[in-house]
Amino acid sequence: xxxxxxxxxxxxxxxxxxxxxxxxxxxxxSALHWLxxxxxxxxxxxxxxxxxxxxHGRLIATINIQEKHSSLHITASHPRDSxxxxxxxxxxxRQLTFGSGTQLxxxx
Amino acid sequence: xxxxxxxxxxxxxxxGQEVTLRCKPISGHNSxxxxxxxxxxxxxxxxxxxxxxxxxxSGMPEDRFSAKMPNASFSTLKIQPSEPRDSxxxxxxxxxxxxxxxxxxxxxxxxxxx
Numbered sequence: 001x002x003x004x005x006x007x008x009x010x011x012x013x014x015x016x017x018x019x020x021x022x023x024x025x026x027x028x029x030s031a032l033h034w035l036x037x038x039x040x041x042x043x044x045x046x047x048x049x050x051x052x053x054x055x056h057g058r059l060i061a062t063i064n065i066q067e068k069h070s071s072l073h074i075t076a077s078h079p080r081d082s083x084x085x086x087x088x089x090x091x092x093x094r095q096l097t098f099g100s101g102t103q104l105x106x107x108x
Numbered sequence: 109x110x111x112x113x114x115x116x117x118x119x120x121x122x123x124g125q126e127v128t129l130r131c132k133p134i135s136g137h138n139s140x141x142x143x144x145x146x147x148x149x150x151x152x153x154x155x156x157x158x159x160x161x162x163x164x165x166s167g168m169p170e171d172r173f174s175a176k177m178p179n180a181s182f183s184t185l186k187i188q189p190s191e192p193r194d195s196x197x198x199x200x201x202x203x204x205x206x207x208x209x210x211x212x213x214x215x216x217x218x219x220x221x222x
Contacts, residue, residue, distance in 0.1 A: 033210070033211070035213075041197060041215070041216050041218070042213070042215050042216070043199060043201075043213040043216075044213070045210045045211060045212065045213070048209075048210045086151065088151075094139060094156070094158075094203070094205075094209070095141055095153045095156050095164060096141075096143075096151075096153065096211065097153075098150055098151040098152070099150075100150050101150060
């Protein structure tokens with residue numbers, strides 16, 4: 001069993017829809033990271049959180065430490081949100097352990 | 109700041125050749141990470157340095173892979189000899205030390221070994 005599990009693997013939505021991507025982990029962590037990888041391949045850090053909720057524009061990330069679960073929400077989705085979203089965790093060691101990613105496609 | 113810089117961006121080589129990938133971390137960052145991304149295995153850590161010292165190299169696949177960080181502004185990942193199964197995108201990332209920190213990724217080097 002992978003230490004970090006994401007769902008769904010693939011997600012197609014219509015522009016304007018509310019999107020949720022889920023991440024579950026099985027190890028103790030110091031922080032959970034949400035990353036975005038665009039078709040060009042570059043990886044950008046969206047959020048790093050260890051408790052509660054963070055919001056940046058149309059993106060919201062939440063984490064429940066007791067349930068070892070995090071969600072990434074996108075409100076009013078747009079085709080430019082199309083990308084791979086990757087959940088990763090860091091523990092006492094500082095390197096990241098990654099989920100397999102969620103391929104999001106937002107259709108106009 | 110220019111962000112994390114990696115070179116080359118693309119490398120095509122033949123099996124058996126030596127390959128050297130380069131990374132310049134963000135100025136002031138003292139942790140550097142090398143990751144590899146493949147379709148089969150996704151993203152995985154190869155090695156990471158803290159203050160130029162290798163801390164965890166358990167992800168380095170085998171002796172063909174080696175990494176160095178001679179100073180705070182430069183790191184190399186070398187594969188010798190290269191094999192077709194080494195074909196992947198190699199990312200370098202850097203962060204400030206002192207606990208869990210946001211990591212800043214370079215653009216990656218796409219390596220193809222024929």
